[in-house]
Amino acid sequence: xxxxxxxxxxxxxxxxxxxxxxxxxxxxxxxxxxxxxxxxxxxxxxxxxxxxxxxxxxxxxxxxxxxxxxxxxxxxxxxxxxxxxx
Amino acid sequence: xxxxxxxxxxxxxxxxxxxxxxxxxxxxxxxxxxxxxxxxxxxxxxxxxxxxxxxxxxxxxxxxxxxxxxxxxxxxxxxxxxxxxxxxxxxxxxxxxxxxxxxxxxxxxxxxxxxxxxxxxxxxxxxxxxxxxxxxxxxxxxxxxxxxxxxxxxxxxxxxxxxxxxxxxxxxxxxxxxxxxxxxxxxxxxxxxxxxxxxxxxxxxxxxxxxxxxxxxxxxxxxxxxxxxxxxxxxxxxxxxxxxxxxxxxxxxxxxxxxxxxxxxxxxxxxxxxxxxxxxxxxxxxxxxxxxxxxxxxxxxxxxxxxxxxxxxxxxxxxxxxxxxxxxxxxxxxxxxxxxxxxxxxxxxxxxxxxxxxxxxxxxxxxxxxxxxxxxxxxxxxxxxxxxxxxxxxxxxxxxxxxxxxxxxxxxxxxxxxxxxxxxxxxxxxxxxxxxxxxxxxxxxxxxxxxxxxxxxxxxxxxxxxxxxxxxxxxxxxxxxxxxxxxxxxxxxxxxxxxxxxxxxxxxxxxxxxxxxxxxxxxxxxxxxxxxxxxxxxxxxxxxxxxxxxxxxxxxxxxxxxxxxxxxxxxxxxxxxxxxxxxxxxxxxxxxxxxxxxxxxxxxxxxxxxxxxxxxxxxxxxxxxxx
Numbered sequence: 001x002x003x004x005x006x007x008x009x010x011x012x013x014x015x016x017x018x019x020x021x022x023x024x025x026x027x028x029x030x031x032x033x034x035x036x037x038x039x040x041x042x043x044x045x046x047x048x049x050x051x052x053x054x055x056x057x058x059x060x061x062x063x064x065x066x067x068x069x070x071x072x073x074x075x076x077x078x079x080x081x082x083x084x085x086x
Numbered sequence: 087x088x089x090x091x092x093x094x095x096x097x098x099x100x101x102x103x104x105x106x107x108x109x110x111x112x113x114x115x116x117x118x119x120x121x122x123x124x125x126x127x128x129x130x131x132x133x134x135x136x137x138x139x140x141x142x143x144x145x146x147x148x149x150x151x152x153x154x155x156x157x158x159x160x161x162x163x164x165x166x167x168x169x170x171x172x173x174x175x176x177x178x179x180x181x182x183x184x185x186x187x188x189x190x191x192x193x194x195x196x197x198x199x200x201x202x203x204x205x206x207x208x209x210x211x212x213x214x215x216x217x218x219x220x221x222x223x224x225x226x227x228x229x230x231x232x233x234x235x236x237x238x239x240x241x242x243x244x245x246x247x248x249x250x251x252x253x254x255x256x257x258x259x260x261x262x263x264x265x266x267x268x269x270x271x272x273x274x275x276x277x278x279x280x281x282x283x284x285x286x287x288x289x290x291x292x293x294x295x296x297x298x299x300x301x302x303x304x305x306x307x308x309x310x311x312x313x314x315x316x317x318x319x320x321x322x323x324x325x326x327x328x329x330x331x332x333x334x335x336x337x338x339x340x341x342x343x344x345x346x347x348x349x350x351x352x353x354x355x356x357x358x359x360x361x362x363x364x365x366x367x368x369x370x371x372x373x374x375x376x377x378x379x380x381x382x383x384x385x386x387x388x389x390x391x392x393x394x395x396x397x398x399x400x401x402x403x404x405x406x407x408x409x410x411x412x413x414x415x416x417x418x419x420x421x422x423x424x425x426x427x428x429x430x431x432x433x434x435x436x437x438x439x440x441x442x443x444x445x446x447x448x449x450x451x452x453x454x455x456x457x458x459x460x461x462x463x464x465x466x467x468x469x470x471x472x473x474x475x476x477x478x479x480x481x482x483x484x485x486x487x488x489x490x491x492x493x494x495x496x497x498x499x500x501x502x503x504x505x506x507x508x509x510x511x512x513x514x515x516x517x518x519x520x521x522x523x524x525x526x527x528x529x530x531x532x533x534x535x536x537x538x539x540x541x542x543x544x545x546x547x548x549x550x551x552x553x554x555x556x557x558x559x560x561x562x563x564x565x566x567x568x569x570x571x572x573x574x575x576x577x578x579x580x581x582x583x584x585x586x587x588x589x590x591x592x593x594x595x596x597x598x599x600x601x602x603x604x605x606x607x608x609x610x611x612x613x614x615x616x617x618x619x620x621x622x623x624x625x626x627x628x629x630x631x632x633x634x635x636x637x638x639x640x641x642x643x644x645x646x647x648x649x650x651x652x653x654x655x656x657x658x659x660x661x662x663x664x665x666x667x668x669x670x671x672x673x674x675x676x677x678x679x680x681x682x683x684x685x686x687x688x689x690x691x692x693x694x695x696x697x698x699x700x701x702x703x704x705x706x707x708x709x710x711x712x713x
Binding site for chain 2 (some may be wrong): 027029030031032033034035036037039047048049050051052053054055057061062063064065066067068069070071
């Protein structure tokens with residue numbers, strides 16, 4: 001597994017499944033995300049992108065969470081499957 | 087021989103993660119007192135209710151939902167501070183059974199706190215829908231507290247829950263990894279002997295959530311450094327991970343996860359949150375809301391008006407002339423106006439708003455509007471106060487507590503009070519839709535949004551943005567329950583019936599008396615500085631100013647002050663009047679709420695700013711209509 005397979009949440013087309021690998025930035029954002037189940041190792045699925053640079057809708061543990069674009073850009077995910085880089 | 091009675095808790099607090107159904111449970115236990123809705127952050131302050139259990143009186147406190155006892159937004163902090171104040175005998179820990187694994191992390195924090203608790207697995211039906219089966223006996227054995235399954239929305243399991251209260255015990259905490267336990271113990275030992283919440287305080291210090299007192303600083307620094315080095319991450323994250331791992335172990339031991347059923351609730355979001363289709367649907371929902379309120383309102387008004395008018399005429403004839411008769415007639419007219427003009431629109435509006443809240447649409451609207459909100463310096467969570475603002479500005483202002491940053495709270499509150507509340511909607515429906523046309527009302531609503539956006543954009547330049555970004559849980563859709571819809575509507579109507587209705591009668595009587603005594607002219611002349619530039623008849627002066635009490639009052643008073651009723655106004659005057667009422671000073675109750683949330687200095691700025699804005703816009707409309 002090489003690092004170039006890691007993609008920010010904002011780059012994933014809706015419907016992509018993957019594993020959350022890490023969150024860029026200070027512990028504050030990480031902590032806030034973990035409360036909702038968005039922790040390293042969590043299986044996530046992107047569902048939709050909000051209009052006009054809106055949030056990313058992700059599903060984690062069966063819960064749906066909207067993440068602002070700025071925050072979602074810092075969430076790194078390893079998409080499932082080998083063709084993830086395309 | 088009488089058996090020794092177990093000690094009965096006298097004050098019980100409901101604690102749980104946001105949107106786990108605490109308020110619904112509270113209402114089920116103490117009667118409908120708390121507004122319960124399907125979005126995280128409905129409750130932003132502690133609400134109390136009394137119940138009798140056999141010979142005991144128990145006070146039940148509904149606390150704002152909190153994901154964690156560490157940090158969080160101001161609403162979440164209310165919950166933590168209430169628990170730490172030491173006045174709680176037992177905690178009813180309300181956990182959403184369909185999200186048990188995540189809820190258990192809060193359970194462990196409550197175990198650190200050490201207060202006696204019972205665990206309530208709420209939304210047991212939803213857990214089943216998601217294919218989760220929980221072994222309650224095993225969970226109870228692990229945590230050593232009573233575990234009761236409930237479906238609060240249907241009142242199931244509430245009696246069993248109340249009966250378990252005397253068995254409330256401190257929650258047993260399964261151990262964390264040894265390095266975390268050692269760190270907790272090391273800080274805990276350094277705390278003063280009389281510290282009542284030792285483990286909790288140690289966790290707060292370890293997480294860096296609390297600034298250590300000088301004598302503890304070396305210990306805390308050393309232990310934090312060790313744990314951080316050991317884990318390769320911030321101690322706060324290490325602690326959160328330790329809780330998560332322990333919660334996951336408990337969850338695996340007690341839960342069987344089958345396959346979730348996929349139904350309309352899972353599929354609806356494919357359309358309603360779709361970036362292209364979702365937005366027109368949002369507009370459709372909003373138009374549908376106001377359209378049906380107008381349709382239902384005018385139908386109801388048509389039913390009520392003829393009979394009441396005839397009655398009014400009869401009463402008027404019987405009373406005759408003179409100041410006393412004028413006073414009584416004024417009071418009667420005020421009551422009738424409340425019944426004919428306000429209630430027919432208010433009731434359908436509140437019912438439909440309650441429906442949207444309970445289905446769970448509000449956070450979806452927040453998702454769709456987040457992108458646009460960013461352009462005016464806010465984020466999507468602010469949408470919830472805004473949407474609540476269409477009902478009433480007071481809860482809109484209070485709900486800004488769900489925002490993490492003070493800057494966002496100030497901006498959102500200042501902007502949300504300009505959203506036309508139900509009172510202002512009544513003015514729009516009763517004046518603009520009726521006499522000018524629905525298209526004009528539509529323009530007013532859209533224009534209102536545009537103005538709010540422009541003001542927001544301008545204010546953002548003054549308060550530079552450091553918004554941490556949106557994190558908003560999108561709850562599942564739920565079928566609204568009639569009981570909650572009616573209870574909530576009644577709770578909000580009570581505000582009208584107890585406050586606004588008497589106010590209408592008193593103001594109307596006051597106005598009638600002024601006229602009978604021939605003083606109205608003088609008073610209105612005093613407000614000419616307002617009515618003259620706006621091109622409004624002098625009689626509009628007192629009604630406009632009285633609108634500070636309640637916005638709908640302006641319209642009702644205006645109808646009574648003008649010899650020919652509001653129909654005597656020109657279209658331009660109607661629009662100018664409405665625009666001014668729409669923006670100038672939020673009503674007194676809102677000013678009070680703003681004062682408490684933002685402080686009086688900022689509130690003063692909001693009052694001045696909105697009045698200036700109202701005048702400016704009304705003048706602009708006057709110019710446009712004339713031109």
